[in-house]
Amino acid sequence: MSSAEKDMNDRPVGIDIDSSRERIRLDDVQEMLSKAYWCRGITENEIKKGMDNSALVVGAYLPEGRQIGFLRVISDKVRFAYLLDVIVHDEHRGRGMGRRMVRFAISHPELKDVYQWVLITKDAHGVYEKLGFQALQDTWKWMSKWKARPERKEYDG
Numbered sequence: 001m002s003s004a005e006k007d008m009n010d011r012p013v014g015i016d017i018d019s020s021r022e023r024i025r026l027d028d029v030q031e032m033l034s035k036a037y038w039c040r041g042i043t044e045n046e047i048k049k050g051m052d053n054s055a056l057v058v059g060a061y062l063p064e065g066r067q068i069g070f071l072r073v074i075s076d077k078v079r080f081a082y083l084l085d086v087i088v089h090d091e092h093r094g095r096g097m098g099r100r101m102v103r104f105a106i107s108h109p110e111l112k113d114v115y116q117w118v119l120i121t122k123d124a125h126g127v128y129e130k131l132g133f134q135a136l137q138d139t140w141k142w143m144s145k146w147k148a149r150p151e152r153k154e155y156d157g
Helices: 026-033 044-052 097-106 125-129
Strands: 016-018 056-061 067-075 080-088 116-118
Touching: 016 097, 026 044, 026 067, 026 080, 056 097, 067 097, 080 097, 097 125
Parallel strands: 080 116
Antiparallel strands: 016 056, 056 067, 067 080
Protein backbone atom coordinates (compact mmCIF):
# COMPACT_ATOMS: atom_id res chain seq x y z
CA MET A 1 0.00 0.00 0.00
CA SER A 2 1.42 3.37 -0.90
CA SER A 3 1.04 6.53 1.12
CA ALA A 4 -1.45 7.70 -1.52
CA GLU A 5 -3.77 4.93 -0.35
CA LYS A 6 -4.58 6.63 2.93
CA ASP A 7 -7.66 8.55 3.98
CA MET A 8 -7.74 12.18 5.12
CA ASN A 9 -6.72 11.13 8.65
CA ASP A 10 -3.61 9.32 7.34
CA ARG A 11 -5.13 5.89 7.99
CA PRO A 12 -4.57 3.00 5.60
CA VAL A 13 -7.67 2.45 3.49
CA GLY A 14 -9.34 -0.96 3.68
CA ILE A 15 -7.66 -2.10 6.90
CA ASP A 16 -10.13 -3.22 9.55
CA ILE A 17 -9.20 -3.14 13.23
CA ASP A 18 -11.36 -4.86 15.81
CA SER A 19 -11.35 -6.75 19.09
CA SER A 20 -13.26 -9.86 18.09
CA ARG A 21 -11.45 -12.87 19.54
CA GLU A 22 -13.25 -15.14 17.09
CA ARG A 23 -11.67 -13.30 14.18
CA ILE A 24 -8.07 -13.74 15.34
CA ARG A 25 -6.15 -15.92 12.90
CA LEU A 26 -3.69 -17.79 15.10
CA ASP A 27 -1.59 -18.93 12.14
CA ASP A 28 -1.05 -15.33 11.00
CA VAL A 29 -0.33 -14.15 14.55
CA GLN A 30 2.10 -17.01 15.17
CA GLU A 31 3.90 -16.24 11.92
CA MET A 32 4.46 -12.64 13.05
CA LEU A 33 5.19 -13.20 16.76
CA SER A 34 7.48 -16.20 16.31
CA LYS A 35 9.98 -13.90 14.56
CA ALA A 36 9.78 -11.09 17.14
CA TYR A 37 12.80 -10.60 19.41
CA TRP A 38 10.69 -10.77 22.58
CA CYS A 39 9.04 -14.13 21.89
CA ARG A 40 11.00 -15.84 19.14
CA GLY A 41 9.59 -19.29 18.45
CA ILE A 42 6.32 -18.77 20.33
CA THR A 43 3.77 -21.47 19.61
CA GLU A 44 0.08 -21.19 18.75
CA ASN A 45 -0.72 -22.83 22.11
CA GLU A 46 1.17 -20.09 23.97
CA ILE A 47 -0.54 -17.38 21.95
CA LYS A 48 -3.96 -18.91 22.61
CA LYS A 49 -3.28 -19.22 26.35
CA GLY A 50 -2.05 -15.60 26.44
CA MET A 51 -5.16 -14.43 24.60
CA ASP A 52 -7.44 -16.41 26.93
CA ASN A 53 -5.87 -14.59 29.89
CA SER A 54 -5.96 -11.11 28.37
CA ALA A 55 -8.55 -8.41 28.91
CA LEU A 56 -8.46 -7.38 25.24
CA VAL A 57 -7.02 -8.66 21.98
CA VAL A 58 -6.90 -6.55 18.85
CA GLY A 59 -6.35 -7.55 15.25
CA ALA A 60 -5.79 -5.62 12.01
CA TYR A 61 -7.07 -7.24 8.81
CA LEU A 62 -6.78 -6.77 5.08
CA PRO A 63 -10.05 -6.78 3.10
CA GLU A 64 -9.53 -10.44 2.08
CA GLY A 65 -9.23 -11.41 5.78
CA ARG A 66 -5.48 -11.86 6.22
CA GLN A 67 -4.38 -10.64 9.64
CA ILE A 68 -1.51 -8.15 9.49
CA GLY A 69 -1.48 -6.81 13.03
CA PHE A 70 -2.02 -7.95 16.59
CA LEU A 71 -1.79 -6.74 20.17
CA ARG A 72 -3.15 -7.70 23.52
CA VAL A 73 -3.80 -6.01 26.85
CA ILE A 74 -3.58 -7.50 30.32
CA SER A 75 -5.70 -5.44 32.69
CA ASP A 76 -7.96 -5.28 35.71
CA LYS A 77 -10.11 -2.90 33.58
CA VAL A 78 -10.14 -0.40 36.43
CA ARG A 79 -6.70 1.07 37.11
CA PHE A 80 -3.95 -0.76 35.29
CA ALA A 81 -3.23 -2.10 31.81
CA TYR A 82 -0.13 -3.69 30.32
CA LEU A 83 0.09 -3.39 26.54
CA LEU A 84 2.06 -6.19 24.91
CA ASP A 85 2.70 -8.25 21.80
CA VAL A 86 2.14 -5.24 19.55
CA ILE A 87 3.19 -6.42 16.11
CA VAL A 88 2.58 -5.51 12.48
CA HIS A 89 3.54 -7.76 9.58
CA ASP A 90 6.85 -6.72 7.99
CA GLU A 91 5.17 -5.78 4.70
CA HIS A 92 2.87 -3.29 6.43
CA ARG A 93 5.20 -1.55 8.89
CA GLY A 94 5.95 2.14 8.77
CA ARG A 95 2.41 3.13 7.81
CA GLY A 96 0.94 3.89 11.23
CA MET A 97 -0.80 0.56 11.74
CA GLY A 98 0.78 -0.08 15.15
CA ARG A 99 -0.21 3.38 16.38
CA ARG A 100 -3.72 2.88 15.05
CA MET A 101 -4.09 -0.44 16.91
CA VAL A 102 -2.75 1.06 20.16
CA ARG A 103 -5.18 4.01 19.89
CA PHE A 104 -7.99 1.50 19.35
CA ALA A 105 -7.00 -0.43 22.49
CA ILE A 106 -6.52 2.63 24.70
CA SER A 107 -9.90 4.05 23.69
CA HIS A 108 -11.76 0.72 23.91
CA PRO A 109 -14.96 1.00 26.01
CA GLU A 110 -13.98 -1.99 28.19
CA LEU A 111 -10.81 -0.13 29.25
CA LYS A 112 -12.28 3.37 29.61
CA ASP A 113 -11.60 3.52 33.37
CA VAL A 114 -7.93 2.51 33.12
CA TYR A 115 -5.61 5.39 33.96
CA GLN A 116 -2.23 3.67 34.21
CA TRP A 117 -0.86 2.06 31.04
CA VAL A 118 2.57 0.45 30.74
CA LEU A 119 4.54 -1.40 28.11
CA ILE A 120 8.05 -2.64 27.45
CA THR A 121 9.92 -1.85 24.25
CA LYS A 122 13.50 -2.17 23.11
CA ASP A 123 13.29 -0.15 19.92
CA ALA A 124 9.95 1.63 19.45
CA HIS A 125 10.10 4.43 22.00
CA GLY A 126 9.39 7.08 19.36
CA VAL A 127 6.24 5.29 18.22
CA TYR A 128 4.83 5.11 21.73
CA GLU A 129 5.90 8.64 22.70
CA LYS A 130 3.66 9.93 19.89
CA LEU A 131 0.79 8.19 21.71
CA GLY A 132 1.56 9.82 25.07
CA PHE A 133 3.75 7.13 26.62
CA GLN A 134 6.91 8.19 28.40
CA ALA A 135 9.74 6.55 30.28
CA LEU A 136 8.72 5.34 33.74
CA GLN A 137 8.68 8.07 36.34
CA ASP A 138 9.87 7.20 39.84
CA THR A 139 11.48 3.99 38.63
CA TRP A 140 12.59 3.25 42.16
CA LYS A 141 8.94 2.38 42.96
CA TRP A 142 8.79 -0.36 40.33
CA MET A 143 10.07 -3.88 40.82
CA SER A 144 10.15 -6.92 38.57
CA LYS A 145 10.96 -10.60 38.75
CA TRP A 146 12.23 -12.46 35.71
CA LYS A 147 12.33 -16.22 35.42
CA ALA A 148 14.05 -18.28 32.76
CA ARG A 149 11.86 -18.85 29.72
CA PRO A 150 10.66 -22.36 29.03
CA GLU A 151 11.90 -24.06 25.89
CA ARG A 152 9.41 -23.14 23.17
CA LYS A 153 9.46 -26.43 21.27
CA GLU A 154 8.31 -28.34 24.35
CA TYR A 155 5.44 -26.04 25.30
CA ASP A 156 2.12 -27.80 25.05
CA GLY A 157 -0.13 -25.43 27.01
